[in-house]
Amino acid sequence: MAQLLHYMELNRMVYGSGQPLVTGTMLKNLDVPALTRDEQERVAGAFDDTNALIKNLELMIAKKRAIKQGMMQQLLTGKIRLPGFSDPWREQAFSEVSTMKGRIGWQGLTQDEFTNNAHEPFLITGMNFRDGAIDWASVYHVPEDRYELAPEIQLKTGDVLMTKDGTIGKLLFVDTIPAPGRATLNSHLLVFRPISNSYDPRFLYYQLASPRFAQHIELHKSGSTFFGISQESVGKYQVLLPPLPEQEAISEVLRDADIELELLGQRLRKAQLLKQGMMQQLLTGRTRLAIPEATV
Numbered sequence: 001m002a003q004l005l006h007y008m009e010l011n012r013m014v015y016g017s018g019q020p021l022v023t024g025t026m027l028k029n030l031d032v033p034a035l036t037r038d039e040q041e042r043v044a045g046a047f048d049d050t051n052a053l054i055k056n057l058e059l060m061i062a063k064k065r066a067i068k069q070g071m072m073q074q075l076l077t078g079k080i081r082l083p084g085f086s087d088p089w090r091e092q093a094f095s096e097v098s099t100m101k102g103r104i105g106w107q108g109l110t111q112d113e114f115t116n117n118a119h120e121p122f123l124i125t126g127m128n129f130r131d132g133a134i135d136w137a138s139v140y141h142v143p144e145d146r147y148e149l150a151p152e153i154q155l156k157t158g159d160v161l162m163t164k165d166g167t168i169g170k171l172l173f174v175d176t177i178p179a180p181g182r183a184t185l186n187s188h189l190l191v192f193r194p195i196s197n198s199y200d201p202r203f204l205y206y207q208l209a210s211p212r213f214a215q216h217i218e219l220h221k222s223g224s225t226f227f228g229i230s231q232e233s234v235g236k237y238q239v240l241l242p243p244l245p246e247q248e249a250i251s252e253v254l255r256d257a258d259i260e261l262e263l264l265g266q267r268l269r270k271a272q273l274l275k276q277g278m279m280q281q282l283l284t285g286r287t288r289l290a291i292p293e294a295t296v
Contacts, residue, residue: 050275057268064264068257075250076210077240082253085246095235097198101152102164102231103187114140121147122183124155126163129170131265132205132258136178147184153191155183158201160192162208165228169217173205190231199239203247206254207239 074080078089094100114123120141128139147154155177163170165188177183185191194201207213220233241247 046278047275050271050278054268054271054275057264057271061261061264061268064257064261068254068261071254071257072206072210075253076207077212078242082246082249085242085249087243087246089240089242091238091240093235094237094239097195097239097241098204099193099195100190100231100234101193102190103150103153103185109142109146109186113142113146115142117141119180120144121180122155122177123186124161124183124189125186126167126170126188129161129163129172131262132172132209133175134172139183142184147182150184153185155185155191156193158193160201160205160208161185162190162192162234163188164190164231164234165223166226168221168227168229169208169214171205171209173202190234197244199241200244200247200251202251202255204239206251212240213237 075082118141120143122136122139123142123146124134124139128135130138155174157174157177159174161172161174192201192204194204216237217229220236221227221229242250
């Protein structure tokens with residue numbers, strides 16, 4: 001019954017500006033599908049199995065995230081070295097190893113120019129960041145002339161992006177750029193690119209996603225209600241860099257961990273969708289569970 005009331009979204013019936021209220025009359029008028037006791041138990045069993053699967057996947061994801069966090073703390077500081085690597089690391093100001101580019105103001109760009117025309121360039125904003133990647137399905141497009149206006153922030157694969165105000169320090173790595181293959185940034189983002197092949201971009205993404213960089217942002221952010229961080233302050237960050245082959249090896253290890261998390265996340269979303277579909281079908285009587293055959 002609890003699952004049924006949840007499906008019927010009982011909270012939508014709640015009224016009142018003070019203490020939320022559902023009256024007995026409202027409950028009496030609910031049109032509840034009539035299931036036999038035996039069928040209710042079979043449906044409840046099916047939901048118990050699905051809930052257990054969802055809970056198990058959530059626990060697995062939390063465990064994998066904790067393991068990955070521990071790996072980052074060890075591998076990105078040189079506390080643990082991968083087999084075959086022993087050369088010293090160097091520490092340099094970020095501005096010495098990376099370019100930092102951003103849109104200078106909105107240049108007159110307004111939301112009225114945002115389109116859903118898939119043939120026009122993408123406009124990436126901080127709202128399009130999801131788990132270290134771009135959620136391309138949520139990205140608007142802008143006219144071609146807007147894209148051409150700022151060539152220095154035309155997106156490339158391998159770019160690392162960061163939000164520099166509002167929710168500061170959100171990061172992503174640009175793996176691919178889908179058709180039409182052109183994208184630009186709004187004024188709240190920075191794009192980082194290596195100077196003279198000084199770092200592996202994916203390694204930098206993981207370096208900046210570490211607590212060490214988060215502490216740097218916390219120390220150097222400005223503002224009282226709407227926080228921001230300047231390019232100059234970002235450039236002062238002392239980034240830890242092993243030789244390039246070791247950077248690439250570390251990136252591969254952490255990328256493998258990300259892939260595992262992505263696959264578990266996909267399984268979790270499928271399980272949640274399955275549960276939603278079961279609620280729509282089983283709790284309304286549209287689909288009936290078969291009665292198990294009696295064993296002799």
